Amino acid sequence: MRFLVLGGTAWLGHRIAATALERGHDVTCLARGSAVPDGAELVVADRDDPRELPLPAGAHWDVVVDVARQPGHVRRAVRELRSRSGRYVFVSTGNVYASQSDEGADETAKLLPALVADSFTDPDHYGPAKVACESAVLAAFGSGRSLIARAGLIGGPGDPTGRTDYWPRRFARETAGDSISGGPVLVPDAPDLPTALIDVRDLADWLVRAAEAGTAGVFNAGGTPVPFPAHLDAARAAARAVTRSTAPTVVAAERWLLDRGVSEWAGPRSLPLWVSDRSWYGMNARSSAAARAAGLTVRPLEDTLRDAALAHESDSPFPGGAGLAPAHEHDLVVELETARESPPAAPQ
Ligand SMILES: NC(=O)c1ccc[n+]([C@@H]2O[C@H](COP(=O)([O-])OP(=O)(O)OC[C@H]3O[C@@H](n4cnc5c(N)ncnc54)[C@H](OP(=O)(O)O)[C@@H]3O)[C@@H](O)[C@H]2O)c1
Known part of the structure; x- marks a missing residue:
């Protein structure tokens, strides 16, 4: 088959293009950069340029795969490619949904209103922008020639956010030899927080196979939801593939962490993947039953975490500056343990 990947230079798009090549397909990637997999044809183009995409005249594709975020990019692409491609696979996101609170919600859940503008910069417009992208794909290709994959949190080797490798690498750090960096692991007390990572390799594999099979429809494509402590257990087990012993944990109350400026979810000063707001507990607990029925298979979480950890020098x-710096984490652990050893005297 002939695949046109709009993208292909970043994490997921690159993996999709590589998977399609491995499965014997012809692959063309279109992006501004050049870091596409070996064997892919590259068309260098800026999709912000309102002129027609500089694709080879007369070329047709069996499937277009698009990872865009900007509605204008998708609106132009579907207009130009409607008659030049058999199918359109669009990588969307669970952020399209109006509510992130309902655990187990499926694809019929209410969506956010679509962004009218062609482009956005405010991160709050990401969900509405993806809704607009989905609408453009469905309007041009119809439900029979399109696949919309609403990806959950993507993880695995190469995660540019550090969310996947933080916990296994942190557990593996005990043997680093210095007591500060290898001390106890500070974790949030979040026993009911659902977490679900879909391995980038599993997602890419399914998208390519679904394109081959002509699968059409709208699908949530997430990993298997597990409570946060089970994610930490998998991270500890994955760490054992990196080092022989793993660090113990020190559990901190969420309010205590927030009061000390520890961030949630991602980025510097964070405990990655931690979310304290219960109204977001559904985000990583959507039903991906329809995608599973359509052939999506996922590897064990421990394998994803192990491979992500092994992809880095210890x-x-x-990546992304994620997590707590060792000295900061050490100070927090000392403060917490000291307070526990000498609790404030009860009022007389
Ligand atoms: N990370 C997650 O947990 C998560 C969760 C749910 C859904 N998603 C979705 O998963 C996808 C991730 O895709 P990804 O990792 O391949 O990509 P990405 O980081 O979103 O990069 C976008 C791709 O589009 C290209 N691009 C961006 N602007 C362009 C322009 N003006 N002209 C031409 N090409 C342009 C980029 O290439 P150049 O920069 O080289 O041009 C790059 O290849 C996205 O659709 C995202 O919304 C992610």
């Missing part, structure tokens, strides 16, 4: 910084 002492290299976390």
